[in-house]
Amino acid sequence: MAYCCKCDNEFFVALFALSLFCTIFVLCKNNRLVGFRDFDKNNLQMQRVDEFYMRRCLQLARCAVGSTSPNPQVGAVIVCDERIIGEGYHIRAGEPHAEVNAVRSVAPTDRHLLPQSTIYVTLEPCSHYGKTPPCCDLIIKEGIRRVVIGTTDNNECVKGAGIARMKKAGIEVVVGVLENECYAINRPFFTYNRLARPAVTLKWAQTADGFIDVGREGGAPLHISTPVSQVAVHKLRSRHDAILVGTRTALLDNPSLNLRHWTGRVPLRLVIDRAGVLPVGLNLFDGSFPTVIYTQKTIDGKFGKNVEQVELDFSGDILLQILAHLHSLKVQSLLVEGGAKLLQSFIDASLWDCARVEVNPSLVVRSGVAAPVLPENSLVSREKCDGNEILLFSR
């Protein structure tokens, strides 16, 4: 008899638990449980607050555009009770990281607030010793209670290790706030880590009927771009670590490949000269900035300072050899400026990431050097610049 009573009790306890579970489930599903609704509301509000401060981090990170390579651009903000008490960004390679600058910017009178603060940072704090100590250790040492991260770092030295270490120390870590924007500001950095080659940008200008040049041998070049769009081109150069041209472009255009219409760091100048035919008097060899010549056989004593010759095996794939050489130099972004054959070879080998094509809609030449052809469906945007159209393509 006692045995039966026990069975009945167990049955009613189980029934009660089941009905309680069903009631909570239905209430939650219909969003009618006040506590849960508030929880959702608070979560949404917290997400908006996090995005607000992450936007400020992105603004800060962009202040260093073109000056941090091979490091990424990173911004950081420290917030306590809805007040920014510190902020900073990584200014240039070799100098303190964003988190360090943000912590250093906190006023002595606010330092006691750090353990109650949240630090927002566009990229996962580093966990390795480079030229500076790990930022995740600094965050742990300062006792910051919450860390909000835009995107993880895909560098082999970090790859989640910074997040893991902070979590282990009991810090609340949120990852993925404005992730796409945080990824986009460092696209070359991520490409370099992921593919073990620089991010490749192709750039050319073409006529309305699809030619990049008239068929000339030493004659005047075709003026497709305008003085204003030239400024945009020099700005684009300042955002890249290196610029590459082919032999024919170097001979016919005698480009300087420097920044005359924009300020910033002049990219490493690269030219292909398989047979060593380029004359020493070209602007590229003026010694004003470092230049690399990719050639089949180096010529001793031909060039002066700042010019280096690098031998390639021209019976093999020279694009892969060039990209491997640039990777070894920690070059994360390469701008290819021509000519048509070189540009097309990057496209055919699928060794490109984006392309900027300037089209002069009123210029028609009917014959000449045909513009390279990009794959269909790769156009992502078009905009006007001083009457010309700028088409942006991406893979």
Ligand SMILES: [Zn+2]
């Ligand atoms: Zn760091």
